Amino acid sequence: MNLFDIIGPVMIGPSSSHTAGAARLGKLARNIFGEEFNKADITLYNSFSKTGKGHGTDKAIVAGILGMEPDDENIKNAFELVKKSGIEVNFNYQDSNREVHPNTAMIKLYEKEKSMSITGCSLGGGRVMIQDIDGFKTEFTGEFNTIISIQRDKPGIVAYVASYLAQKNINIAQMKLSRKSKGDTALMIIETDEIPPESLKTDLENNEGIYKIVLSII
Amino acid sequence: MSLFTMKQIIEAAEEKGVKISTVAMEMESKESGLSIDEIKKRMTNNYDIMKNAVSHGINQVIPSVSGLTGGEGFRLWQGKDKGLSGDTILKASSRAMAVSNVNASMGRVVAAPTAGSCGIIPGVLITIGERLGKSEDEIVDALITTAVVGKVIAQNATVAGSEGGCQAECGAASAMAAAAAVELSGGTPSQAGHAAAIALKGVMGLICDPVAGLVEVPCIKRNSFGAAQAILAADMAMSGIESVIPVDEVIKAMGDVGHAMPEELKETAMGGIAASETAKKLEKKLLKNRDEHN
Numbered sequence: 001m002n003l004f005d006i007i008g009p010v011m012i013g014p015s016s017s018h019t020a021g022a023a024r025l026g027k028l029a030r031n032i033f034g035e036e037f038n039k040a041d042i043t044l045y046n047s048f049s050k051t052g053k054g055h056g057t058d059k060a061i062v063a064g065i066l067g068m069e070p071d072d073e074n075i076k077n078a079f080e081l082v083k084k085s086g087i088e089v090n091f092n093y094q095d096s097n098r099e100v101h102p103n104t105a106m107i108k109l110y111e112k113e114k115s116m117s118i119t120g121c122s123l124g125g126g127r128v129m130i131q132d133i134d135g136f137k138t139e140f141t142g143e144f145n146t147i148i149s150i151q152r153d154k155p156g157i158v159a160y161v162a163s164y165l166a167q168k169n170i171n172i173a174q175m176k177l178s179r180k181s182k183g184d185t186a187l188m189i190i191e192t193d194e195i196p197p198e199s200l201k202t203d204l205e206n207n208e209g210i211y212k213i214v215l216s217i218i
Numbered sequence: 219m220s221l222f223t224m225k226q227i228i229e230a231a232e233e234k235g236v237k238i239s240t241v242a243m244e245m246e247s248k249e250s251g252l253s254i255d256e257i258k259k260r261m262t263n264n265y266d267i268m269k270n271a272v273s274h275g276i277n278q279v280i281p282s283v284s285g286l287t288g289g290e291g292f293r294l295w296q297g298k299d300k301g302l303s304g305d306t307i308l309k310a311s312s313r314a315m316a317v318s319n320v321n322a323s324m325g326r327v328v329a330a331p332t333a334g335s336c337g338i339i340p341g342v343l344i345t346i347g348e349r350l351g352k353s354e355d356e357i358v359d360a361l362i363t364t365a366v367v368g369k370v371i372a373q374n375a376t377v378a379g380s381e382g383g384c385q386a387e388c389g390a391a392s393a394m395a396a397a398a399a400v401e402l403s404g405g406t407p408s409q410a411g412h413a414a415a416i417a418l419k420g421v422m423g424l425i426c427d428p429v430a431g432l433v434e435v436p437c438i439k440r441n442s443f444g445a446a447q448a449i450l451a452a453d454m455a456m457s458g459i460e461s462v463i464p465v466d467e468v469i470k471a472m473g474d475v476g477h478a479m480p481e482e483l484k485e486t487a488m489g490g491i492a493a494s495e496t497a498k499k500l501e502k503k504l505l506k507n508r509d510e511h512n
Contacts, residue, residue, distance in 0.1 A: 001369060001372060001373065002246060002249065002250050002369075003242065003246050003257070003261075003362065003365035003366060003369060004260060004261075004264075004365075005369075005372075006330075006331045006364075006365045006366075006368035006369050006372060006377070007261065007264055007328060007329075007330050007331070007339070007361060007362075007364060007365040007368070008264060008328055008329060008330075009328075009329055010263075010264065010267055010326065010327075010328050010329075011326070011327065011328075011329060011333065012324050012325065012326055012327075013320065013321030013322060013323070013324055013325060013326075013327050013333050013336070013433070014282070014283070014321045014322045014323075014324065014333060014334075014432070014433040014434070015333055015334070015433050016329055016332060016333045019324070019333075020333075047431060050431065050505065051430060051431035051432060051487075052508075053283075053284070053504065053507070053508040053511075054282075054283055054284035054286070054430060054431070054432040054434075054504055055283070055431075055432060055433070056283050056324045059324070071326060073325070073326055075324060076283075076323075076324040093508070093509075124378060124380065125329075125332075125378075126329075
């Protein structure tokens, strides 16, 4: 903890969890989707749903998917700005769902036939956790550059990705691997200190055991 | 070297004959690798944002997003010349509420230590700095003192309403501001510690009961009380009044009280005034507005 965690962060009010954290979730969803989109379906759960209007949670998430940071004074104008951009936004409210964290949002972004659903929660103090991407359980904060690999559960894939990163001189800060069942689809999350190169996505997807690479760059 | 208690920080400052903020900056520089100049520069930037929020909120009625509140800081500022509390307390309290109003209207603030308590420290520091004719540099130093007191509270208790109630947010902010007010007044580090302890004792046990779960009622007015109390605590310490219980023990007690508080009284909007008949009606009305807009 440093002094600027106490006197800070600079943020748009009124709530670090319900406004600043919500903006961060939106921004992360945008980064993870990684390309333009023309529609967003946003589901707010529990406290996000019940108190979100008064906290500007809805505006903050929309501001985030438009690329704004939690201290952007345009957050309060997010609805007007998204209207101008032509992106269609729909909200759903789930006032009580005991299966998810009190401050949870599911953000589904669409472009033509393509879509991706990203679920995350706000942990307080503006910090967030991405918990699910298209049905895969994840657990990362977006505070690091993050590589998400959806891959086959078979020997050699982890080594392939790790050696690729080593070649590019990218240090792994944290790494997590999970799978639905043995030999099935697996999900790997790698947080790195350095920014991965743009070519990483196509390079890694060339391996037939890797179905999809998603990048979130800070 | 990390210092984890107020006692360690106060002793380090008194041994060297320097302010708490000097010790805090040296500590931060060693831990983060930032130079003292960079730390000051970043904190000056935070102070500028605080000043902007104050002037924005003090000069006009800014309604909150929910419409439940707005203009509290502006109104008290307008009435300060006839007020009973005296110029300094009224100015600090108005400014504290003005920042809270900006926060509730989706304006830009500095969490200090949280968004819910973001008015207290700017309210006190700007007012005391103005009253004593302090330079911006001295006020930024005092802001660094608030940060290190807050860090000790966060490490040894909590500054989250969901963990410790309002005493952990507005209470902590008040204690942080009290210590800084002593520093600005030329008091010793030890007196700053007493002021923090006295302020925190004043709100020991205060619950977090936000109406409809929003950072507005009673939060905005509690920012005003936090500021007033910080100034009074600083005056007590400057008059030689000491806290019988050492500041670190008061901080620990605040944390323990927070843990003992039922969940209903910690930001869940299920207890205190948030559970009152009127609060429940307001909550329903806000939900109805939400659904009608969709």
